[in-house]
Amino acid sequence: MELRKDPITRSWVMTGDDPDIISPERSFCRFCPDAPESPQVISTIPSTDGSGPWAARAVVHPSALYHIEGDPQRRGDGLYDRMQTVGAHELLIENPRHDRPLWQASDAEIEKYIVLMAQRMQDLRRDGRFKYITVYKNQGPFAGQEFTHPISELTATTFVPRRVLYELRAARDYFQQKERCVFCDILSQELRAGIRLVETYGDYIALCPYAARTPYETWILPRTHDAGFARSILRRSDNHELAAILRRTLNRIRSLGQDFHFVLHTMPNTQHRAASLGYWTTIDDDYHWHLEILPVLGPKIKSYTFKEVYFSPVTSETAAARLRSASPGE
Ligand SMILES: [Zn+2]
Ligand SMILES: [Zn+2]
Ligand SMILES: [Zn+2]
Numbered sequence: 001m002e003l004r005k006d007p008i009t010r011s012w013v014m015t016g017d018d019p020d021i022i023s024p025e026r027s028f029c030r031f032c033p034d035a036p037e038s039p040q041v042i043s044t045i046p047s048t049d050g051s052g053p054w055a056a057r058a059v060v061h062p063s064a065l066y067h068i069e070g071d072p073q074r075r076g077d078g079l080y081d082r083m084q085t086v087g088a089h090e091l092l093i094e095n096p097r098h099d100r101p102l103w104q105a106s107d108a109e110i111e112k113y114i115v116l117m118a119q120r121m122q123d124l125r126r127d128g129r130f131k132y133i134t135v136y137k138n139q140g141p142f143a144g145q146e147f148t149h150p151i152s153e154l155t156a157t158t159f160v161p162r163r164v165l166y167e168l169r170a171a172r173d174y175f176q177q178k179e180r181c182v183f184c185d186i187l188s189q190e191l192r193a194g195i196r197l198v199e200t201y202g203d204y205i206a207l208c209p210y211a212a213r214t215p216y217e218t219w220i221l222p223r224t225h226d227a228g229f230a231r232s233i234l235r236r237s238d239n240h241e242l243a244a245i246l247r248r249t250l251n252r253i254r255s256l257g258q259d260f261h262f263v264l265h266t267m268p269n270t271q272h273r274a275a276s277l278g279y280w281t282t283i284d285d286d287y288h289w290h291l292e293i294l295p296v297l298g299p300k301i302k303s304y305t306f307k308e309v310y311f312s313p314v315t316s317e318t319a320a321a322r323l324r325s326a327s328p329g330e
Helices: 107-125 162-178 182-193 229-235 240-254 273-277 316-325
Strands: 002-005 012-015 041-045 056-060 075-077 080-084 087-093 132-139 151-157 197-201 204-207 218-222 259-265 290-296 310-312
Touching: 041 107, 056 107, 087 107, 107 132, 107 151, 107 229, 107 240, 162 182, 162 259, 182 197, 182 204, 197 240, 204 240, 218 240, 240 259, 240 290
Parallel strands: 012 310
Antiparallel strands: 002 012, 002 080, 041 056, 056 087, 075 080, 087 151, 132 151, 132 259, 197 204, 204 218, 218 290, 259 290
């Protein structure tokens, strides 16, 4: 597989002619603590109350989209850009218990998972090859859930996914005009109006964005301005408020539908050499991390797509060759 950049939208697409990989059927869950074989463990948050062997852990994705070794080898191809799929692709096991999804976990358990997210992101930020690190979760069959164990995914990529890039550029433009953070402005207007607020809980707010892309789209944001999720979490003495509002919001969403995506939007990695190019000089002031939750209300609603990064298991060359040899009809 390789990454290709669309020269018009500047979004990166992962593509390659991938033979259908059928992973062997297993009679056990690889992520349960007593599994006879498990993926490579990267880090573990210990259990403090003795309720389990551990509280949350990060493992290497058994069929990772990105691979940690090597250099991205970004290169031109005429007007096009391409690079290798260098990056990190981890699974964050939210709970040792197979039957304990995030919205049913205790706030103390969710807090440990949040700290694991922040620690993994902070660790990967030290790798100057990575431009962007994020965590997302696909819950339910219509959202493309891959494993039955409660799990989220973490990726570190050598590019910024396009949706985030749009946000970063827009937030920077807003800041240049007004010298204010657009998210802080949204928060204060929504707090005054009240009609799109779902809940305020300590330092956090859950709200439905003014121009939602999907029914019941909900964002969770800290009221205290901070561009970076990891440092914001690791700086706090505890994170029970975020754990509680996340659990409560997921329960609300699940009362309307079982399936959802969530994705963390945070600042890019300023350790990356692109930082020295001056792209992100006002990032600490102009961006504001948040969680976006996008419910998937069954297959009938096709009015939106959740695509942070496009993935195509057939290259354009193979596709064109197949289409050329296909019958064009009469
Ligand atoms: Zn399991
Ligand atoms: Zn802000
Ligand atoms: Zn966002």
